[in-house]
């Protein structure tokens with residue numbers, strides 16, 4: 001069976017020493033492609049660099065709710081540019097709400113989530129959602145933003161593995 005991993009963080013330092021071995025094991029297990037998911041300014045740059053370098057790896061750019069408080073206008077502009085210009089950026093996120101750890105204030109999480117939905121809509125990319133202890137709020141916010149398949153990118157943005 002062929003598998004496609006839609007949510008990995010291959011750029012994390014945990015894989016700094018043995019990334020090639022991890023990729024080899026994934027391929028041996030039938031994984032024919034992976035999306036490595038950006039979570040903040042630095043990792044958005046790292047995922048794009050990795051996707052450029054590795055043929056079987058794609059990327060998304062986003063601000064994780066943990067990092068919402070650190071997000072700047074320059075970050076949003078850079079994410080939009082990367083999503084428009086980099087052919088291997090296939091989605092936007094991860095974004096969402098995390099009321100378990102609340103590393104950023106809930107109101108900031110909501111603002112940064114809404115902002116990313118708007119950019120994803122502008123660039124026509126699907127969303128990658130992080131949600132922990134916030135399911136009702138996440139679904140309500142997505143409904144308020146009308147974030148569904150009719151207003152966001154379609155699966156046509158995804159690569160055919």
Ligand SMILES: [Zn+2]
Pocket residue numbers: 007009037094
């Ligand atoms: Zn993740």
